[in-house]
Amino acid sequence: EMAESFPAIEFEEMQLDEMAMWLVWEPREMDVLLLPNLYGDIISDICAGLVGGLGLAAGVNLGKDCAVFEATHGSAPDIAGKGIANPTAMMLSGVMLLHHLGEHDAATRLENVIAQILEEGTSTTRDLGGKASTNEFTQTVVRRLGRHT
Numbered sequence: 001e002m003a004e005s006f007p008a009i010e011f012e013e014m015q016l017d018e019m020a021m022w023l024v025w026e027p028r029e030m031d032v033l034l035l036p037n038l039y040g041d042i043i044s045d046i047c048a049g050l051v052g053g054l055g056l057a058a059g060v061n062l063g064k065d066c067a068v069f070e071a072t073h074g075s076a077p078d079i080a081g082k083g084i085a086n087p088t089a090m091m092l093s094g095v096m097l098l099h100h101l102g103e104h105d106a107a108t109r110l111e112n113v114i115a116q117i118l119e120e121g122t123s124t125t126r127d128l129g130g131k132a133s134t135n136e137f138t139q140t141v142v143r144r145l146g147r148h149t
Contacts (some may be wrong), residue, residue: 002034020046044072055086055127058093060100069097083133086125088114089140113144 003011009032014022015038021070025045035043046059054073061068071089079085091114098107117123121139124130132140 016042018070019043023047024050045132047089048072053127054089054123056088056092058091058096060093060096066096067100069093069100079104083135084126085134087134087138088118088125109145110141117141117144 003009019030019033020043023043027050028032033040033043039119044057044059045054048054051057054071057072059070059072061070070093073089076085091110095107095111095114098110100103117137117140118128121128121130123132123137125132125134
């Protein structure tokens with residue numbers, strides 16, 4: 001139904017399990033995925049696994065009149081309040097929000113600082129093999145942003 005509104009975009013319908021297989025085998029073959037909520041949740045978790053885990057997977061839901069920027073993972077009540085959650089996904093959601101608002105320089109600065117920290121691996125959270133707490137990772141980002149103003 002949606003494809004009819006965009007005839008210039010090639011459309012292919014497929015079953016969820018087939019899509020999951022293609023995303024694992026040939027992720028570059030898929031440019032845009034349009035899915036109902038439950039299937040979108042399943043596929044976003046698969047994609048998060050392909051890029052390093054849920055702690056790195058930022059998300060955005062763009063509607064006609066509004067936008068929601070969030071980490072793709074849920075509330076993670078099993079680790080809530082323990083200071084071990086990886087805040088990267090939420091920060092990268094903020095990067096997308098900044099771009100959406102036209103604040104491209106700020107978005108790029110934040111994204112670059114996060115990338116540097118992840119590449120160095122010295123202030124990463126446990127899910128990425130590090131020992132930093134949520135707060136320690138966040139404070140490292142804040143300090144580095146302060147140097148880049």
